[in-house]
Amino acid sequence: MTLAITGSSKSWFERAARVIPGGVNSPARSFRAVGGDPPVVMARGFGPYFEDVDGNVYIDYLAAFGPLILGHAHSRVVEALKDYVDKGTVWGTPAVKEIELAETLVECIDGLDQVRFTSTGTEAVMSAIRLARAFTGRPLVIKFEGAYHGHSDGMLVKAGSGASTVGTQDSLGVPPGVVNDVISLPYNDISVLEDTLNKIGDRVACVLAEPIVGNMGIVPPREGYLERMKELAHQAGALLIFDEVITAFRFHYGSAGSWLGVIPDLYALGKAIGGGLPQGAYGGRFDVMQYVSPLGGMFQAGTLAGNPLSAVAGLTTLNVLRQEAPYDRMDHLAGILSDSIMDIAREYGQQVTINRVGSAFTVFFQQGPVYDFTTAKQSDAVLFAKFHHLMLEQGIYLAPSRFEAWFVSAAHTDQDIERTLEACRESFRRLSPA
Numbered sequence: 001m002t003l004a005i006t007g008s009s010k011s012w013f014e015r016a017a018r019v020i021p022g023g024v025n026s027p028a029r030s031f032r033a034v035g036g037d038p039p040v041v042m043a044r045g046f047g048p049y050f051e052d053v054d055g056n057v058y059i060d061y062l063a064a065f066g067p068l069i070l071g072h073a074h075s076r077v078v079e080a081l082k083d084y085v086d087k088g089t090v091w092g093t094p095a096v097k098e099i100e101l102a103e104t105l106v107e108c109i110d111g112l113d114q115v116r117f118t119s120t121g122t123e124a125v126m127s128a129i130r131l132a133r134a135f136t137g138r139p140l141v142i143k144f145e146g147a148y149h150g151h152s153d154g155m156l157v158k159a160g161s162g163a164s165t166v167g168t169q170d171s172l173g174v175p176p177g178v179v180n181d182v183i184s185l186p187y188n189d190i191s192v193l194e195d196t197l198n199k200i201g202d203r204v205a206c207v208l209a210e211p212i213v214g215n216m217g218i219v220p221p222r223e224g225y226l227e228r229m230k231e232l233a234h235q236a237g238a239l240l241i242f243d244e245v246i247t248a249f250r251f252h253y254g255s256a257g258s259w260l261g262v263i264p265d266l267y268a269l270g271k272a273i274g275g276g277l278p279q280g281a282y283g284g285r286f287d288v289m290q291y292v293s294p295l296g297g298m299f300q301a302g303t304l305a306g307n308p309l310s311a312v313a314g315l316t317t318l319n320v321l322r323q324e325a326p327y328d329r330m331d332h333l334a335g336i337l338s339d340s341i342m343d344i345a346r347e348y349g350q351q352v353t354i355n356r357v358g359s360a361f362t363v364f365f366q367q368g369p370v371y372d373f374t375t376a377k378q379s380d381a382v383l384f385a386k387f388h389h390l391m392l393e394q395g396i397y398l399a400p401s402r403f404e405a406w407f408v409s410a411a412h413t414d415q416d417i418e419r420t421l422e423a424c425r426e427s428f429r430r431l432s433p434a
């Protein structure tokens, strides 16, 4: 099967490119890193599928870059939203659903004593950092190369995901004063972190990490790395922040921190907790959260924060995840998929490395191992672009970047996996040098 992907998509995208920079509302959606535009313009999502404006259907492994753990338009989420929408969309007052969602999060995330909602993951991380600075009275942030923490100024210093894909790791427009306060270190290298904290630890407000990195492709922490990171941060008097915008609820019902047995001082959350609607949150230790305005002097606000519809979609998603516990099945399907991709690649003489954690994995077009951004960048961009295109033609939608993950959702079926593997086989056959 070869899809005709340039019909109406092309004309819609031409319209988009006239009025939206690059035709996209987030650079990660562009196809520039995989051989150029136009990207496919979608008309709807249902279960594990997309349908584009030409009526082509794709199996979706993008999951909107993470939030859609239940797939698109899950019936319970849709019903809950329909039920709630005629009560109003935003009030600017305390409201029932945001309180229920906050209680749910506090109950199931270890170390989350209090939580404050934002509208995006970017704001969540930005606010958690401001809070760490307020609490410690220190200016510096240590983060890790290739991780993506949203698009606030400081977080674009050596960032991953869309920022590295479009080749603007240090974005224009970030003032030098901001850059000077952010230190980016290689991930998974404990001695570099230790040396850095030994030298400047007394000026560090926080160490900020994705506990399992999702934004240079999936990169898990080495054994003992996060435990030692926490110890070192605390020895220096700094806070540990886990950016769990992707990881919370992706691997189990709760945070990756609890899953891995390392509880940070603060969390940044997003994606899944909005069930596909705009939602972010930050929170953690009670004593630290007392610094947040109006209790304390760390100011942070949001007109749409705690939006009732986002809260309803988030609550319903979390309820389904708790009741249906789809994690074992998602892991199982992702395991079949990634093991079989490895076998097929080998059969056709292609060197790939696959990093998988639970239901998320990345296929790196290189020998491996991949444990940090330097090794992730060795993934062959040209081969990935060809692979991406071949898969798309066969109705498989992958993130258009070699630094993103394949996300298996609770909606994917055995048949979807089989069909994906057939497409992989055909793609590797056509990539094969012979």
Ligand SMILES: Cc1ncc(COP(=O)(O)O)c(C=O)c1O
Binding pocket: 065, 119, 120, 121, 122, 123, 125, 148, 149, 150, 151, 161, 210, 214, 215, 243, 244, 245, 246, 270, 271, 280
């Ligand atoms: C780990 C991580 N943190 C923060 C963000 C920013 O979230 P948002 O796009 O909702 O601003 C992202 C987005 O991809 C992310 O993956």
